[in-house]
Amino acid sequence: MSSQTDKRRQEVLRAIVTDYVSSQEPVGSKALVERHDLGVSSATIRNDMAVLEAEGYIEQEHASSGRIPTEKGYRRFVDNISQIKPLSRAEHRAILEFLEGGVDLEDVLRRSVQLLSQLTRQVAVVQVPTLQVSRVRHCEVVQLADVRLLLVVITDTGRVEQRNVELAAPLDPDAVPQLREHLNRAMGGQTLSDASIAIADLAVNAPRNLRDVIIRCSTVLVESLIERPNDRLILSGASNLTRGNIHGRLPSTLPVVLEALEEQVVVLKLLSAAQDLHRVQVSIGEENEDEELRGTSVVSTGYGAGGEILGGMGVVGPTYMDYPGTISSVAAVAQYVGRVLKGSS
Template sequence: MDERKLDVLRAIVEDYVATQEPVGSKALVDRHQLGVSSATIRNDMAVLEEEGYITQPHTSAGRVPTDKGYRLFVDRLSSVKPLSMAERRAIRSFLDGAVDLDDVISRTVRLLAQLTRQAAVVQYPSLSRSTVRHVELVSLGGSRVLVVLITDTGRVEQRVVELVQAPDESLLGDLRARLNAMIVGHDFASVASKMADIPGHFPPEDRQVVSGIAATLLESLVERGEERVAVAGTANLARHGHEFERELEPLLSALEEHVVLLKLLGHASSSSPVTVRIGEENATSGLSATSIVTTAYGPGNNALGSMGVLGPTRMDYPGTIAAVGAVARYVSQILDANN
């Protein structure tokens, strides 16, 4: 496609996103300095329509972009909309005030929703990509013990185990020290093998207690498969006009299903830039008028999870891509500083 037709497509996308109204050739002449006559613009629009980049929703209306048109627009973005100094300071100030991982995730998902005016989703750092920072054992009285696992990202997982007998504090202290010596700094994939023979380090009379605690740590914390996500900004979806109403129900259903959300976020990769999936590019049924903008986050080259926003295909792609990328970078810096 030549640059002039690309400029016409770019102008149609920008005007349609801004006005929510089909765009005609007269509006393009009035609003944009395209340097050609309205007749030339009409001819370019005819070619764009014939090639499937724009369409006419009804007779005598202007044109609106198709998924193919949005894809070309996104692929040919020479730059994303830069965030202002005030926006960057606001992001840093808002996220720097977080006190723990839950607070970081909560602030991040609300910030993304506010910046983009879309529905935002943030995946908690994946347990499968984390390493152990500390294991704590707390007696709750009687035969009940609280097992606490803290990861290198600050994620805290805890379970209560009911043992066959009440352990004394010296046994819990010894087991706590051995567990931390064995598995701190190791990723979860290697924890099971490192703990395999831990009961053998204790006297026979203590091995049932040790085995019960070790099994809880492995089965309930290490081997569990589900991941957590946080969602914010679903109310933003209601402001997108009547043409998006039919998409609301399947999109809201998707936002309630964490398995679907994790699939939509995709697999985090530290080397991948912000990814945009438009309309029919989304494999999930019912989201043919929805776009998803996602990226990975994590310190250095260690991708721990994904974040992104969901909204109609008629979205401000340059601004949304910039916001998602900037927030992911700040969250990565916070996790790196706390590591």
């Protein structure tokens, strides 16, 4: 087969994918001739479609119907996208202005998934920065009662974690600033794993009046923040999944997908693998490692600031999604999240 023939068949496949994504209706050779300037006869297109079907790129659901793309067809289509659909200048400006309105990191991320779900009409997800990559900016100590403290750990990624500490004996309120100073001296600027070592050493050398309090504080911090980090997911647009058409695989797997999104573990694992700030990954159907997402396509990338990855973000939708538009939107929103975070650091 000549390279020219292969290129034409790639164009036929591209046209079938584009039309099917737009209509979710099987595509026939007559429609391809009418809608696309492919420069060949309908007989040639029918022959190309027969070859594409034999090679597994398209399939015919019913004897009298047109063809629809297979997962293999979507993969070839995605691999041959030469240009990502650019967003307009107005869209770029609107994205930046909306994200810059965020009051803190979590608000920026919440806004990012709202934007992604609106731009792509799919489910958008973003991973809140993992505690393992965070450094402690400040640890605030609030005395709630004689024998109860509230520790508020604020990280450089803007994440805020609160933990209660029960004491064995009443703590003199005048000792709270001293306790705060000791904790911040040990933890400030450190990753949480390094901070765990520092606060363990702190307990050994602490003043006698604070030793038991510091041991209890360090135990709570180590057990709840370091040994059991609470990774979280922010999600927007789950209702978009219900727009699935009967020709796609998504509706039959909808309950499983919704459950996976709700439980978060599967999606968090997938986003954690998005460790590239400059590359958008596309996983189609059976390419997804977890069975719960095998009826979907996932478009994801990393986001961060100053070259440091803070987490992953992306879109979950049916295999018949608008790949060029979705890839463009995911890349743009991740880029602007990084720009906003860098400007606020």
